[in-house]
Amino acid sequence: MTPEDRPATSHEREAGRPWDESYQDGPAPWDLGRPQPAIVELAAEGAFRGRVLDAGCGTGENALHLAAAGLSIVGIDVAETAVAQAQEKARDRGLAAEFFVGDAFRLSDLDRTFDTVLDCGLFHTFDARERQAYVASLASVTGPGAMVHILCFRDAGAESGPHPVTRAEFEAPFHPETGWRIETMRDSRIVARFAPDGLPAWLSTIRRVDA
Numbered sequence: 001m002t003p004e005d006r007p008a009t010s011h012e013r014e015a016g017r018p019w020d021e022s023y024q025d026g027p028a029p030w031d032l033g034r035p036q037p038a039i040v041e042l043a044a045e046g047a048f049r050g051r052v053l054d055a056g057c058g059t060g061e062n063a064l065h066l067a068a069a070g071l072s073i074v075g076i077d078v079a080e081t082a083v084a085q086a087q088e089k090a091r092d093r094g095l096a097a098e099f100f101v102g103d104a105f106r107l108s109d110l111d112r113t114f115d116t117v118l119d120c121g122l123f124h125t126f127d128a129r130e131r132q133a134y135v136a137s138l139a140s141v142t143g144p145g146a147m148v149h150i151l152c153f154r155d156a157g158a159e160s161g162p163h164p165v166t167r168a169e170f171e172a173p174f175h176p177e178t179g180w181r182i183e184t185m186r187d188s189r190i191v192a193r194f195a196p197d198g199l200p201a202w203l204s205t206i207r208r209v210d211a
Helices: 010-021 037-044 061-068 080-093 104-110 128-139 167-171
Strands: 051-055 072-077 098-101 114-120 142-153 180-192 195-208
Touching: 010 080, 037 061, 037 142, 037 180, 037 195, 051 061, 051 104, 061 072, 061 080, 061 114, 072 080, 072 104, 080 098, 104 128, 128 142, 142 180, 167 180, 167 195
Parallel strands: 051 072, 051 114, 072 098, 114 142
Antiparallel strands: 142 195, 180 195
16 A cells, blocks of 8 residues: 555644644644755755655645655655645645655665655654654664655744754764764744744755765
């Protein structure tokens, strides 16, 4: 059974319920209706290559920006409403991006591997234990040389966004012993409907290496 044929499991539906509700009465607070400026800049730098996974794709604006540039892109999210909107946008824009309801902790269910992974606003929603599981899930769909780009809220005191992450908290799950090397961590911003000027973020690139 291919991902597009597989219905969402009861676990996925339950996990996605609170996120799904965010999309049911209009745009979610983090849904700009356009790609994140930091991701647009990253794409312009040539950071995305080969087969690309957008983990936690929401309504698909980042993924569709990459698809419009000719990249092969798959987006997953636990929120069924968001995925349906992303699929509709892809059809309306004539883009070949694929979108599936899926669990970021079970990426191996996609039965695919990727050269690049984008995580825009997902990592910071997890606690420390969940981040360990998530990074293991990322490992299941990447091989040595693959790149993971993460944009997440940064701990910046009173200016911090929701669920801010310290440098130490970010670095903790990405151990060279388990097959990861953090290449860059630079200051950036995440724009949201509640923060049109953006809030402090990390924009990080992690390479998958031999464990």
